[in-house]
Amino acid sequence: MGTKIVIEPVTRIEGHLKIETVVEDGVVKDAKSSGTLFRGIELILIGRDPRDAQVITQRICGVCPQSHGIAAALNLDSAFGIADKIPPNARIIRNLIQGAHVVQDHILHFYHLAALDYVDVAKLADYDGQDSNLNSIKDFIARGELGPFLPRYEGDYRLPPEVNEQAVAHYVKALDIRRLGHEMVSTFSGKIPHSVGVIPGGVTTPPTVDKILSLLWKLRQLQDFINNAYIPDVLAVASAYPDYFEIGAGCKNLLSYGAYDLEDKNPDLTQRKRLFRQGVTSADLKPGKLDITKITEGVKHSWYQNSSSGRHPTQGETKPEYGKEGAYSWVKSPRYDGKVYEVGPLARVAVTYVHGDPTMKDLVDSSLAQLKAPPSVLFSVLGRHLARALSAKYIADSMDKWLLELKPGEPTYVEYTIPEESTGVGLTEAARGALGHWLEIKDQKIANYQCVVPTTWNASPQDDNGNPGPIEQAIIGTKIRDKNNPCEIVRIVRSFDPCLACAIH
Amino acid sequence: MVNEIPVIWLQMAACTGCSVSLLNSASPTIKNILIDQIVPGVHINLRFHATIMAGAGEPAIKIMEETSKEKKDGYILVAEGAVPTATDAIYGVIGERNGKPVKMADRLAELAQNAMAVLAVGTCASFGGIPAGAPNPTGCQPVKAVLDSRNITKPIVNIPGCPPHPDWFVGTVGSIILNGLPKAENLDDNLRPLAFYGKLIHENCPRRAYFDEGKFAKKPGDEGCLYELGCKGPITYADCPLRQWNNGTNWVIGAGAPCNGCTQPEFPDLVAPFYEKLKDVELPVIGAYWASSKEDK
Numbered sequence: 001m002g003t004k005i006v007i008e009p010v011t012r013i014e015g016h017l018k019i020e021t022v023v024e025d026g027v028v029k030d031a032k033s034s035g036t037l038f039r040g041i042e043l044i045l046i047g048r049d050p051r052d053a054q055v056i057t058q059r060i061c062g063v064c065p066q067s068h069g070i071a072a073a074l075n076l077d078s079a080f081g082i083a084d085k086i087p088p089n090a091r092i093i094r095n096l097i098q099g100a101h102v103v104q105d106h107i108l109h110f111y112h113l114a115a116l117d118y119v120d121v122a123k124l125a126d127y128d129g130q131d132s133n134l135n136s137i138k139d140f141i142a143r144g145e146l147g148p149f150l151p152r153y154e155g156d157y158r159l160p161p162e163v164n165e166q167a168v169a170h171y172v173k174a175l176d177i178r179r180l181g182h183e184m185v186s187t188f189s190g191k192i193p194h195s196v197g198v199i200p201g202g203v204t205t206p207p208t209v210d211k212i213l214s215l216l217w218k219l220r221q222l223q224d225f226i227n228n229a230y231i232p233d234v235l236a237v238a239s240a241y242p243d244y245f246e247i248g249a250g251c252k253n254l255l256s257y258g259a260y261d262l263e264d265k266n267p268d269l270t271q272r273k274r275l276f277r278q279g280v281t282s283a284d285l286k287p288g289k290l291d292i293t294k295i296t297e298g299v300k301h302s303w304y305q306n307s308s309s310g311r312h313p314t315q316g317e318t319k320p321e322y323g324k325e326g327a328y329s330w331v332k333s334p335r336y337d338g339k340v341y342e343v344g345p346l347a348r349v350a351v352t353y354v355h356g357d358p359t360m361k362d363l364v365d366s367s368l369a370q371l372k373a374p375p376s377v378l379f380s381v382l383g384r385h386l387a388r389a390l391s392a393k394y395i396a397d398s399m400d401k402w403l404l405e406l407k408p409g410e411p412t413y414v415e416y417t418i419p420e421e422s423t424g425v426g427l428t429e430a431a432r433g434a435l436g437h438w439l440e441i442k443d444q445k446i447a448n449y450q451c452v453v454p455t456t457w458n459a460s461p462q463d464d465n466g467n468p469g470p471i472e473q474a475i476i477g478t479k480i481r482d483k484n485n486p487c488e489i490v491r492i493v494r495s496f497d498p499c500l501a502c503a504i505h
Numbered sequence: 506m507v508n509e510i511p512v513i514w515l516q517m518a519a520c521t522g523c524s525v526s527l528l529n530s531a532s533p534t535i536k537n538i539l540i541d542q543i544v545p546g547v548h549i550n551l552r553f554h555a556t557i558m559a560g561a562g563e564p565a566i567k568i569m570e571e572t573s574k575e576k577k578d579g580y581i582l583v584a585e586g587a588v589p590t591a592t593d594a595i596y597g598v599i600g601e602r603n604g605k606p607v608k609m610a611d612r613l614a615e616l617a618q619n620a621m622a623v624l625a626v627g628t629c630a631s632f633g634g635i636p637a638g639a640p641n642p643t644g645c646q647p648v649k650a651v652l653d654s655r656n657i658t659k660p661i662v663n664i665p666g667c668p669p670h671p672d673w674f675v676g677t678v679g680s681i682i683l684n685g686l687p688k689a690e691n692l693d694d695n696l697r698p699l700a701f702y703g704k705l706i707h708e709n710c711p712r713r714a715y716f717d718e719g720k721f722a723k724k725p726g727d728e729g730c731l732y733e734l735g736c737k738g739p740i741t742y743a744d745c746p747l748r749q750w751n752n753g754t755n756w757v758i759g760a761g762a763p764c765n766g767c768t769q770p771e772f773p774d775l776v777a778p779f780y781e782k783l784k785d786v787e788l789p790v791i792g793a794y795w796a797s798s799k800e801d802k
């Protein structure tokens with residue numbers, strides 16, 4: 001019998017997640033990922049005005065609301081028969097809103113959620129310099145009440161003092177930068193979290209020159225931070241913790257829906273030209289096509305009635321059954337072609353890379369050259385962090401061009417009527433990966449609404465065939481140095497940037 | 506000597522949007538709030554907040570429980586999210602005790618019992634919000650209803666909004682630090698601070714003149730009042746039009762979208778559909794258009 005390690009709650013993620021592992025001879029033999037809060041948003045949507053899906057699904061998650069807003073709007077566009085009629089201005093403004101949101105989210109994740117696994121704030125007690133922020137942290141430490149930085153798992157903080165200091169300074173600076181990203185969202189979307197600018201038919205705010213210039217120069221600050229802090233800091237962490245290129249690989253199957261529409265007339269979201277490509281890939285890094293009919297959600301090990309297991313989201317049901325034998329999570333188990341797939345920045349970066357996108361090839365190849373490492377290292381804890389940073393850069397550098405493509409005075413909205421009966425699908429890439437919304441309308445009301453969300457994929461429990469989910473697979477086989485301070489487990493889990501409010505909804 | 510004010514931030518049936526909104530606080534910044542002395546001589550000592558704290562698992566729960574015991578009647582409990590109560594409250598748990606999960610409703614009650622005051626942050630904690638929307642699958646209830654049902658009487662302030670503006674939270678905390686716990690006359694019937702929720706959106710809306718003249722937007726992007734596109738400003742108490750959001754960048758109606766009434770106890774069911782005109786509302790008759798032809802409206 002091995003030793004049980006239970007981490008409940010896993011912190012510095014969004015929402016309520018428990019990880020339970022069994023360790024034998026210092027190695028994880030079994031891992032269970034369990035989501036511990038169910039709200040039933042899909043059930044709450046039934047019977048409502050379809051347009052309200054855009055408002056309500058954003059409330060699935062306050063960290064990634066904008067991506068739900070986009071997925072819902074695409075879903076409604078398709079159900080209303082206007083997916084090929086959205087004006088270019090609206091398409092671009094949607095991209096800008098989503099881009100600013102996702103970039104700030106990536107920065108938030110690395111600095112404010114993940115970094116405390118590697119960066120030692122307490123070491124600033126010895127700071128001997130002139131930076132006022134760092135001196136204020138030194139004062140804070142001297143006062144002796146170190147919440148929220150202590151307690152923590154101890155014993156593996158390896159950054160050299162000057163790199164550590166720099167990272168803490170960037171932790172503080174990143175608070176301002178991510179707030180600036182939210183200001184950019186709000187420029188076209190009113191407020192954030194839970195914004196209002198993206199609606200079926202287009203957007204609510206027409207582009208004006210003052211807004212374009214304001215966003216351009218806020219974007220410059222984000223780009224500067226990505227280039228001169230975020231990416232260098234990821235590489236600095238990588239050089240101090242190189243062993244984290246070797247653990248946490250997981251299932252090595254990656255899926256991306258693609259995101260950031262680059263054309264207007266194609267109603268098929270799986271074929272529409274997008275900045276991030278649609279597709280799948282695996283350990284061999286060969287490109288594969290995306291076929292969304294291959295998606296199913298299993299619930300054998302989730303607290304839902306077994307009768308709903310294995311269905312495509314168009315036929316999906318959400319029927320809670322707490323305490324069901326063999327079940328251990330509120331997260332369902334999405335699978336693609338019956339197999340376990342990881343989604344997220346690593347997946348969309350890798351899929352775009354293997355489909356030969358030249359900008360992405362440059363980004364990935366030059367980073368790997370700096371690390372003197374082959375692409376296979378991307379399947380790891382640090383690989384996910386690197387891919388997230390590259391995702392941020394790729395998006396930010398594209399927003400720059402999109403801003404100047406806006407045409408003040410031209411349409412931003414197309415009118416529609418709500419059909420008596422229809423179906424829809426909305427696919428995009430949230431910060432955390434492939435996000436799909438499916439909708440059925442009857443009598444002009446929502447008859448069914450199913451969301452398959454990035455962390456539904458990543459934090460899923462075992463499927464109907466007993467295959468563990470991506471996070472579970474990434475933990476199993478990991479060597480644990482100290483079972484009282486299981487840094488390895490939380491670092492692996494956080495590399496996925498889990499969002500449990502999203503996963504369960 | 507710095508006065509340390511311990512804070513426990515408990516997330517229940519929430520989306521973390523309230524916490525993210527607080528991160529957007531512009532002045533003071535979140536760094537000023539958590540690291541610096543928010544006013545000279547006072548430091549907010551955030552002991553437990555699952556989204557940002559370094560620790561995880563047992564050590565994290567331990568600091569929450571120790572704070573509750575050791576700082577009895579000396580800490581602020583911030584409650585984010587509604588409280589699932591259906592089916593013996595099994596829909597939401599946080600942490601374990603003797604290997605068994607602890608229900609959110611029980612955590613809330615335990616932590617509130619020993620707190621100096623409870624701040625229900627966001628519309629879910631204040632009134633139930635989205636997870637309590639029909640058919641309320643998990644029996645979500647507001648914080649106050651759960652505490653009342655267990656006879657726990659503590660000063661409660663509701664700071665609704667989906668999410669609340671960071672200033673509403675920071676302003677309420679600042680007021681407690683500088684002036685003590687809020688008095689009844691500083692709160693409305695829904696326990697919202699009048700300082701932020703004292704006026705209707707409609708009263709301060711920059712598009713109010715359009716309403717008075719009867720000039721209504723017919724579709725998104727149009728000039729005019731958004732009343733016919735579903736604006737709930739006429740029944741919603743909040744200072745959004747004056748305060749603006751995201752460091753003064755914009756706000757909902759500024760972006761050409763109707764207010765959806767998110768600071769109200771009626772949110773979501775009684776203010777939905779969000780894009781349909783308000784029904785059965787008595788509106789103040791101001792301006793020539795309404796005064797001359799109220800019967801026809």
